[in-house]
Amino acid sequence: MFNLLRELFSYAFIVRAIIVGVLVSFCAALLGVSLVLKRYSMIGDGLSHVGFGALAVATALHMAPLQVAVPVVILSAFLLLRISENSKIKGDAAIALLSNSALAIGVIVISMTTGMNTDVCNYMFGSILAMSKSDVVLSIALSCIVLLLYILFYHKIFAFTFDETFVKATGCNTKLYSLLIAALIAITIVLGMRMMGALLISSLIIFPALTSMRVCKHFRSVIILSAILSVTCFMIGIIISYLFAVPSGACIVAVNVVFYISFGLFSYVKGRIV
Numbered sequence: 001m002f003n004l005l006r007e008l009f010s011y012a013f014i015v016r017a018i019i020v021g022v023l024v025s026f027c028a029a030l031l032g033v034s035l036v037l038k039r040y041s042m043i044g045d046g047l048s049h050v051g052f053g054a055l056a057v058a059t060a061l062h063m064a065p066l067q068v069a070v071p072v073v074i075l076s077a078f079l080l081l082r083i084s085e086n087s088k089i090k091g092d093a094a095i096a097l098l099s100n101s102a103l104a105i106g107v108i109v110i111s112m113t114t115g116m117n118t119d120v121c122n123y124m125f126g127s128i129l130a131m132s133k134s135d136v137v138l139s140i141a142l143s144c145i146v147l148l149l150y151i152l153f154y155h156k157i158f159a160f161t162f163d164e165t166f167v168k169a170t171g172c173n174t175k176l177y178s179l180l181i182a183a184l185i186a187i188t189i190v191l192g193m194r195m196m197g198a199l200l201i202s203s204l205i206i207f208p209a210l211t212s213m214r215v216c217k218h219f220r221s222v223i224i225l226s227a228i229l230s231v232t233c234f235m236i237g238i239i240i241s242y243l244f245a246v247p248s249g250a251c252i253v254a255v256n257v258v259f260y261i262s263f264g265l266f267s268y269v270k271g272r273i274v
Helices: 002-008 012-037 042-060 065-086 091-112 118-125 133-152 154-162 164-169 174-196 201-213 219-244 248-273
Strands: none
Touching (some): 002 219, 012 042, 012 154, 012 201, 042 091, 154 174, 154 219, 174 201, 201 219
16 A cells, blocks of 8 residues: 555646645535535535536636636636525525536537547546646635635534524624525635546545435534545545555545445444434
């Protein structure tokens, strides 16, 4: 195992992927708990499709993908919340409308420019080869901002997650915290798309939260376990991806599925014994 890890860390591109992946996994785990409890889980899937469209347009215009995708996905998150709150299009319908439109635009743009090549597969399913040095610097900076904002507003996010009505009654602007969560999750999704892919990034948000909820009952313990599971599954997935030369995103999701089933069985057996 030691020799394997030494060999793994001898490649610069894998080191870059691990640094960014650990930070993004940590951010996704923290935000995923609130999204699952607020039943906003599918917003991650919708925004990932928007991110794919933005990356496709940026690639076609020979622009830096992350610098284009981050603001576009954040604006889309805000738009998604506005559509859900102030129109007849609600919830999952609004997500489907926005995500499918962005995905279609992305596919059309790529088909008319670079064609459906390997880069498209990397964006769709993820690749640890996709992280450049500039991407790593930007990803680390944005991940630190996400973590800092989450820590600063932890108590408000906690209250907003469980009782939005109470938070509104205390005079706090609930729309502000809703937009804050949307912005943080939008940044996290864009950062994770390069490794996880547009089709799989939402699993990085949902699975650790659902898995930790199988055995933990308190918000803080769920968050802590979710973060540990997210980073652990990411590392195991990267190692499997390296050993068997398969897409990193798919490996990470498969490991998350195994952990979810294992924790579910543990919870079931524990409940039967008690």
